[in-house]
Amino acid sequence: EVQLLESGGGLIQPGGSLRLSCAASGFSLSADHMSWVRQAPGKGLEWISIIYSGGGTQYADSVKGRFTISKDNSKSMLFLQMNSLRAEDTAVYYCARGILTYFFDDWGQGTSVTVSS
């Protein structure tokens, strides 16, 4: 059974940094593609980054240059390093697995990030 468990969220001041983690089980990170998708309070879903099975990455313009996606295949861990955080980054952050690059087959339960002074 595929399981995704996010952690690392919390309250952080504007301009600060945070590192989110996603523990994956039931599949291999080296075989599938992983994304981060966020959801601001009361809002819809926003895709922010993907890391391909081979390690290539892409980002949404809203986070490009500030966020970095990475993974440790041997530990089945996905990460999102978030720097220069802004109030508009406040959201629940989900990790999501895609067997192909097109759709998001499995999702975690999310971790909440609040950027506020």
Added chain:
Amino acid sequence: DIQMTQSPSSVSASVGDRVTITCRASQGLKTWLAWYQQKPGKGPKLLIYATSNLQKGVPSRFSGSGYGTDFTLTISSLQPEDSATYYCQQAIDFPRTFGQGTTVEIK
């Protein structure tokens, strides 16, 4: 970026009713569209991929159709457990984008 527009924003229907949600894309998607269901406090769940393919384990009362810019999600006989918010997502280009969501409420 490709804009995805869903309608209606919310719908209230009775158990057993047929419910239809539409999604319109600002550019042609061919069949690169998915539908997700999200319940409060949970991550989304993939229902349909590539316009009309039912994800494993999803009840057959859910179906999808469309091509290009206009797509439809249909719940043939609404059940109490279908109360949720539904999102469409385009998969033809990056950034992947989602519709704003349609909330389905049971009367």
